[in-house]
Amino acid sequence: MPLSTDETGPQWRRRTAREDVLSWFGWATGLAVVGGCFFLISEKTIWEFVWSAPREAADLGARMVPPDWSYSSQLWRPLWDTFNIATLGTGLALVISVPVAFCAARNTTPSTAIARPLALFVIASSRSINSLIWALLLVVIVGPGVFAGVLAIALRSIGFCGKLLYEAIEEIDVPPVEAVTATGASSGQVLTYGVVPQVMTAFAGISVFRWDINIRESTILGLVGAGGIGLQLSASINNLDWSRVAVILLAILGTVIVSEWLSAKVRGALS
Amino acid sequence: MTDHVSDGLVEPSQRTWAPPRLIPNARLRWFIALAIGLYLAAAFGTLDINWERVAEGWPRAQRFFSGFVPPDFLSRQGAILDGLLESLWMTAAATALGVLLSIPIAIGGARNASPLPIYMACRAVMALSRTFHEVLIAIFFVKLFGFGPFAGMATLTLATVGFYAKLLAEDIEAIDRSQAEAIRSTGASWLQWLDYAIRPQVRPRAIGLAVYRLDINFRESAIIGIVGAGGIGATLNTAFDRYEFDTAAAILLIIIVIVMAAEYASGAIRRRVQ
Amino acid sequence: MPTLSINDLTKRYATGDLAIDQVSLVIPEGQVMALIGPSGAGKSTLIRCVNRLVEPTSGDVLLGDQNITKLGARKLRRARRHIGMIFQEYALVERLTVMENVLSGRLGYVGFWASWLRRFPKQDISDAFTLLDRVGLADMVDKRADELSGGQRQRVGIARALIQNPDLLLVDEPTASLDPKTSRQIMRLITELCRERNLTAVVNIHDVPLAKLFAERVVGLQAGQIVFDGSPEGLSPDVLTRIYGEEDWLATAETGNADMPESEPGVVEADRSL
Known part of the structure; x- marks a missing residue:
């Protein structure tokens, strides 16, 4: 004391x-x-x-201005690809992570002996490998391109979405589930009437949250050849074409701002 | 016993019910469905999957992964250890520095603690440091500061500021107003008000967030090394470049184990603090 | 001890709501005045305008010969330390100990570093012990505020206000979240302490019987205007109707009154405060 x-x-x-x-x-x-x-x-x-960094920075800045605006017309396709990598990757991850999450949640898992540990292992291994490393591996396996990017994003996102979703499932209110069970509903009906309505908002929130992160992630997958605007960026950096780099950075900036604005809107509408 | 309440009382077909739709307007509903369909068609149409190449994937993957086993921890032992230590230094230094820089920015970026112009400036700093992916920032810092852990530390520090300051500012904005008001009514100065009304309320979450960020920074340190910013990522990249897949596998395994351990530890610490 | 005079005080919120409409009041030294009225009548706003936790739109607040509404930030803090405030939900900083909460009442008197290091002057510490003895919490000194019961918390709140050695006590619904017995004890404690120290006090209270029991003077506020000002005996059913609206003021709970929770403003207010 x-x-x-x-x-x-x-x-x-x-x-x-x-x-x-x-x-x-x-x-x-x-x-x-x-x-x-x-x-x-x-x-x-x-x-x-x-110590020479400020001079270097000034030098780089000077080389970036004026940006090579004419290059921007060639960026629509890579931006579209970037958007697709993030969106399709998130979609694929969601489709896979829903059953995984239901298997991983203590209150909905079909078996605590096999399904739950297996689901938790899927989640943990997906989460501990960054999408850039996934992309590095996938480019070797399925070849360079957008498809590798989509898979890389999906593989990383399964763990993220699965973890948040199964935590949401474990936190649901018990009485409604008991009430539905008490009516004599089958376990599938209990899931759709007692559990799913309670986690829908969380599910939507998680999807948008991860999509927003994935937009950022998909801008760099091109560095290892997995499609998207990162390809153009690494090419321009390698060619020391800084006025093009400036345009690409601005394009990324715009995309990220738009995606952040969109996800903030959706999340605002959800809550 | 009958199965229905109204058996024999009302004709079953007299009244109907359909569940309310998420989007009540039928036209809007169809429009959105159509838009999603069109988008998916367009997206898959432009995906450019080279199915022949994908079909080759399985044997390739087999060959690729057979290079991974058995993982070779020993022949590059020194380099792996060096890389790991470097990652740990970067992580610790960047987290400490980042959190230190974040605290004033977070206070400035909390609307209930700061006047509007400062609030705007601090929010702008947060937004800017969050816009670009760590890897992109690392590329530029490597250009500016040279290869090695300094660039990595600078990258992670910046990323920490974007993350930590934002969440801490939101936390400060979410404090219990009456406690803050009570301290203000005693005639406390602004600094005393921060110390007595804000600090006790945000402390547990601030510690939790710092531990969480330490965890994230270690993961990121494994990635930004790929573009030359030091740490275990650099070792991994070298292994890939030299086609030493068994060493790469060993490094990946080490990263996975540390990441899982760190996540478990940080979760445990955060639970204890909060 | 100075007199509190409020002259033509008006507060219009940024939303356009007129909370207080040209209120004038003089509260002589040592008087305990109860401010009653329905929720939204402007009671809370009025007392917050006195120490400018809420900035009044126009009018003056004078404590003695000092015009509080005209003070700059530094002088305002000096004025605030002579005005103690007690809050509805206690507004203790929950993660600080009882002692730290009480000592936070001295923040206006000590410098930042002393308060940061919790090195308060000896006199403050001994005052704190005396007050904690007086409110009956002598053995709770090192408990954290969130470990206390409602009544105990409000006692800490009272000690925090009194250690400021105030000239004026602003009390905002001190009993709104307490049970009937504790409410009486707390009100008795507050009025006793005011009498001991010859303190001027403005007490917002929704519980009319309690106001009648403990206040020397009652002021009724309705839609930001004073509609009654007199002794507690003057609170006839007529007057209550003027303040709160139509209701059978003589009926007691036993004689039955099904719609009581709707029309009894005190109940509504207490619910909101949860």
């Missing part, structure tokens, strides 16, 4: 002396760890490059 009494009356401090020491020790350790990390990073850094 931080309370004590001395000759002048009762004393109060926020922490006991012991807690004080522990708290200072904690902060000091944290600081030392972070400081050590900075030191180790700086060991591996060529500081001349870092």
Whole structure:
């Protein structure tokens, strides 16, 4: 207790002396760890490059202006592809993640011995591999192009959507489900009348949320050959064609802003 | 016993009922269905799937993955360890720096704590640092700062600001107003108000978010290495470039294990704090 | 101790709602005044205009010879520390301890660093102990505020207001979320303390019997205007109808009154506060 009494009356401090020491020790350790990390990073850094960064940035900026506007007419197709990668990938992921989520949720899984661990494994492995790495692998397997991108986005999103959805399913209200069961409904009917209505909003929210993330992700898949505007970007960077890079960045900026605006609208309508 | 309440009382066909539709306007409903159909047709039409190439996929995948087994942890042991450590440094430093930078931006970007011009400026910073994917930012930082973990740290710091400041600002905006009002009514200054009314209310979530971001930053550090920003991703990229698929498999396995462990740990910590 | 005078005070919200319409009141030193009226009559707005948690549109608030409505930010904070406030939902900072909550009443007097490090002057600490003794919470000092019951929380709220050593006490529905017995205890405590310290107090209260029991003077507010000002004895059914609207004011719960929850404003208000 931080309370004590001395000759002048009762004393109060926020922490006991012991807690004080522990708290200072904690902060000091944290600081030392972070400081050590900075030191180790700086060991591996060529500081001349870092100091010249502002000049480099100014130089890059100068090369980007004016943007090569004529190039923008060639960007519609890659943008369309980017949009498709995100949208179809999200759609595919949703179709797969719904049964996975129902298998993974404790209250709806058909069997806790086989289906649940299996579903959780699918979710965990999908989540722990980034879509860029998925794309890297898929380009080798199905060949470069939009299809690899769609699959990469879908494979990464299954885990994301599956996890959020099964958490939503586990958080539903129990009494309505009991009420539907009490009418003598079959387990399929319990699902459609008791569970599905309760998770519909969550499901819609999750889809839009992931779609918004996927738009951002699909802009970079082209870097490893999986279609979309990233292809043009990496080509232009490799050719040091900075005025084109500027146009591409602006296009990406526009796409991301539009998608964010759209998803905010939809989410606003949902809640 | 009959199965219906109204058996023998009312002709069953007299009244009908159909469930209300999500979109009540029939014309709009058809229009949306048509639009979705058209979009899907157009999207699949332009997908350009080379089915021959996809059909080859299976044998290719087999060959590809046979290169993966058995994963080789040992021959590039040193490089893997180096990459891992680098990733960890980047993650820790970027999270700490990012959170530190985020706190003033979050306070500035909370409408109930800051005047409008500052609010707009801080919100703009958040939006800008969230627009581009980490990998794109990493490409540019590698150009500016040179290859290596510094560029990676800078990238992750920026990404952390976009994420952390936004969520923290939303959290500050969602605090209990009456507690804030009570502290204000005692004559507290703005800083005291932050300390007594805001900090206690947002602290648990702020810690939770920081731990969560630490977890995300480690994942991202594995990716941005592919474009030269240091860390385990760089090691992975080198392995792919040298066609050392067994080493790549080992690295992927390590990443997966660490990511899962980190996620489990961060989940446990967040549950305890909140 | 100074007198509180309110002159022609008007508040129109940005939404266009006229909450207070040219209210003038003089509350002499040491008087405990109850402010009654239906929900939305402007009671909360009126007392928040006094310490400018809500910025009045026009009119003046004078505490002694100081015109509070004309003060700049720094001077306003100085004025606020002499005005204690007690809130409806207690408005304790839930994650701070009882002691920290009470000491937060001193924020207007101590510098930022002292408050940041929780190093309050000895006198403040000993005052806090005295007050916690007085409100009967001496052994709760290091409990977190969210561990307390409603009545205990309101006692902490009272101690927080009194440690400011205020000239004026603003009390906003102190009993709205308390059971009948605790309500009486809290109201008794507040009025006792006001008498002990010769404090001027404005008490918003929806519970008419409680107001009659504890206040020396009652002011009725209806749609932002004063419709009654007098001693509690003057609250005849006629007057209550003028304040709250038509209702059988002599009926008690036993004689039956099916629509009571709809027309008894106190009940409605209490529900909203949940």
